[in-house]
Amino acid sequence: MAGESSFDVVSDFDDMEMRNALDQVRREVQQRYDFKGATFDLTQAKTELVLTTDDEFRAKAIRELIESKAVRRGLSLKIFDWGKVEPSGGNKVRQTIGLRRGLDDDLARKLSKLVRDEFPKVKPQIQGDALRIFGKNKDDLQRVIGRLKELDEPIPLQFTNYR
Numbered sequence: 001m002a003g004e005s006s007f008d009v010v011s012d013f014d015d016m017e018m019r020n021a022l023d024q025v026r027r028e029v030q031q032r033y034d035f036k037g038a039t040f041d042l043t044q045a046k047t048e049l050v051l052t053t054d055d056e057f058r059a060k061a062i063r064e065l066i067e068s069k070a071v072r073r074g075l076s077l078k079i080f081d082w083g084k085v086e087p088s089g090g091n092k093v094r095q096t097i098g099l100r101r102g103l104d105d106d107l108a109r110k111l112s113k114l115v116r117d118e119f120p121k122v123k124p125q126i127q128g129d130a131l132r133i134f135g136k137n138k139d140d141l142q143r144v145i146g147r148l149k150e151l152d153e154p155i156p157l158q159f160t161n162y163r
Contacts, residue, residue: 003136004134004135004136005134005135005136005137005138005141005162005163006132006133006134006135006141006161006162006163007132007133007141007145007159007160007161007162007163008127008130008131008132008133008159008160008161009103009111009130009131009132009133009148009157009158009159010102010103010129010130010131010157010158010159010160011100011101011102011103011129011155011156011157011158012101012102012158013075013076013079013099013101013156014074014075017073017074017075018044018070018073018075018099019044020073021066021069021070021072021073021075022042022044022049022066022069024069025042025062025065025066025069026040026042028065028069029062029065034061035058035061038053038054038058039052039053039054039092040052040053040054040058040062041053042062046099047098047099047101048096048097048098048099049066049096049097049099050094050095050096050097051063051094051095051096051097052088052092052093052094053092053093054091054092054093055093056085056093059085059093059095063082063095066080066097067080076156078100078153078154078155078156079099079100079101079155079156080097080098080099080100081097081098081099081100082095082097083095083096083097083098100154100155101129102128102129102130103129103130103131103155104129105126107153107155108126108129108130108131109126111124111131111148111151112124112125112126112131114147114148114151115133115144115147115148118147119135119140119143119144119147121135121136121137121140122134122135122140122141122144123135132161141162145159
C-alpha cells in the first residue's frame with residue numbers, strides 16, 4: 001500500500017474534559033441557592049453517568065448545567081444519551097446518562113457504503129469501532145471528509161490519523 005494516504009473516522013471524546021466539566025457542575029450545584037439542602041450525586045463510569053437528586057425539576061436543571069459545561073469544554077452534545085428520570089428509593093429520582101463512544105456496526109456499514117457509492121477512487125475498511133479510508137489522491141480524501149462532515153449523524157464524527 002505504498003503511496004496510499006488514509007485517515008480514520010472515529011467517534012470519541014476527551015475523558016479529561018468530561019471529568020472537568022462534571023467537576024464544574026458539582027461545584028456550581030454546591031454554590032447555587034436553589035440546590036441548598038438538596039441531595040445531589042453525579043457518578044461517572046466508563047460508559048455512563050448516573051445522576052441522583054430529589055426531584056425531576058432539579059434533574060432537568062442539572063441536565064442543563066451538564067450540557068452548558070460540556071459545550072464550553074468543547075464536547076459535543078451528541079455524546080450524551082439521556083435516559084428516563086426514574087424514581088429511586090427514599091423520595092429521590094435517578095437518571096442514567098449513556099456516553100456514546102465508537103461507531104456501531106450499522107453506522108460503520110452505512111458510512112462505508114456511502115463512501116463507496118459516492119467516491120469510487122477510495123476504499124473504506126471497517127476496523128472495530130472505527131472506519132479507515134484509503135486513497136491514492138489526498139484531494140479525494142479531503143472531499144470524503146467534507147462529505148462526511150455534512151451528514152447529520154446521531155454521534156459526533158472525528159477524523160484522525162490523516163497520512
